[in-house]
Amino acid sequence: MAKKQTDTKTNAMRILERENIPFTSQSYEVTDDFIDGIHTADRLGLPHEQVFKTLVTLGADRDHYVFVIPIEEELDFKKCARSVGVKSVQMIHVKELFDLTGYVRGGCTAIGMKKNFVTRLDETAMLFDEIYISGGRIGCQIRLRPDDFLKAAWQAEYADLTRE
Numbered sequence: 689m690a691k692k693q694t695d696t697k698t699n700a701m702r703i704l705e706r707e708n709i710p711f712t713s714q715s716y717e718v719t720d721d722f723i724d725g726i727h728t729a730d731r732l733g734l735p736h737e738q739v740f741k742t743l744v745t746l747g748a749d750r751d752h753y754v755f756v757i758p759i760e761e762e763l764d765f766k767k768c769a770r771s772v773g774v775k776s777v778q779m780i781h782v783k784e785l786f787d788l789t790g791y792v793r794g795g796c797t798a799i800g801m802k803k804n805f806v807t808r809l810d811e812t813a814m815l816f817d818e819i820y821i822s823g824g825r826i827g828c829q830i831r832l833r834p835d836d837f838l839k840a841a842w843q844a845e846y847a848d849l850t851r852e
Contacts, residue, residue: 698797698800698823698824698825698828699790699799699800699824700797700799700800700822700823700824700830700840701713701823701824701830702800703799703800703840704799704830704832704836704840707839707840709832709836709839709840710832710833710836711830711831711832711836712830712831712832713823713828713829713830713831714732714828714829714831715823715827715828715829716728716731716732716827716829717827718826718827723794723826724759724794725739725740725741725759726759726760728759728794728829729759729820732829734820734829736758736759736760737758737760737812737815737816738758738816738818738819738820739758739759739819739820739821739829740756740757740758740759740809740810740813740819740820740821741756741757741758741759741822742754742755742756742796742797742798742821742822743755743756743757743763743779744779744780744785744788744789744796744805745763745765745768745777745778745779745780746777746778746779746780747769747772747774747775747776747777748769748774748775748776748777749774749775751774751805751806752780752788752803752805753768753772753774753777753805753806753807753808754798754801754805754806754807754808754841755768755807755808755810755849756798756807756808756809756810756813756821756837756841757810757849757850758810758812758850761810761850761851762850762851763779763849763850763851764848764849764850764851764852765777765778767847767848767849767850768808768847768849771808771845771847771848771849772806772808788801788802788803789801789802789803790802791822791824791825792825792826794822794826795822795823795824795825795826795827795828796822797821797822797823797824797830798821798837798841798842798844799821799824799837799840799841800824801842804842804843805842806842806843806844807841807842807843807844807845808844808845808846808847808849809834809837809838809841809844809845809846809847810846810847810848810849810850811846811847811848811849812850813834813837813846814834814846816834817833818831818832818833818834819831819832819833819834819837821837834846
C-alpha cells in the first residue's frame with residue numbers, strides 16, 4: 689500500500705530558506721519497500737554521480753561525524769578519519785540514527801540534524817554545478833550547489849572520502 693506524500697517543508701528546506709540558499713526539491717511516491725539512493729535516483733531520472741548519500745559515523749574520540757558521498761561509492765574509513773582528525777571512525781547502527789539525527793534511514797541529510805556534527809562532502813561534488821541530497825524525509829530530494837551545501841551543513845568541508 690502506498691503512503692501519501694505530502695509537500696510539507698522539511699527542516700532542511702527551512703534552514704536553506706532561512707540562509708537564503710537557492711535549492712529545488714523533488715518528491716516521489718513512497719511505497720512500503722525501502723528504497724536506497726540508487727533506486728531513488730532511477731525513480732527520479734537523476735544522474736547517479738550527482739546524487740549523494742549521508743552516512744553517520746562514530747569516531748574513536750566518541751564524537752559523531754557525517755560523511756556525504758556519491759550513492760554508488762563506499763566510505764574509506766581511514767580517509768574519513770584523517771579528514772576529521774581522529775584515529776578511526778565506524779558506522780553507527782541504523783537503530784541509533786533517528787534518536788541521534790532526527791532523520792530516518794533513506795531520509796537523512798546533514799542539514800538540520802538534531803545536533804551539529806562535523807560534516808565532510810566528498811570532493812567529487814566539486815565536479816558538478818549541482819548535486820542532489822536527501823531532503824530530510826524519504827520521498828524527497830534537494831538539488832543545490834555543492835558550495836551552498838557546505839554553507840548549510842555544520843563545519844562542512846570537501847574531502848577525499850571514498851574507496852579507490
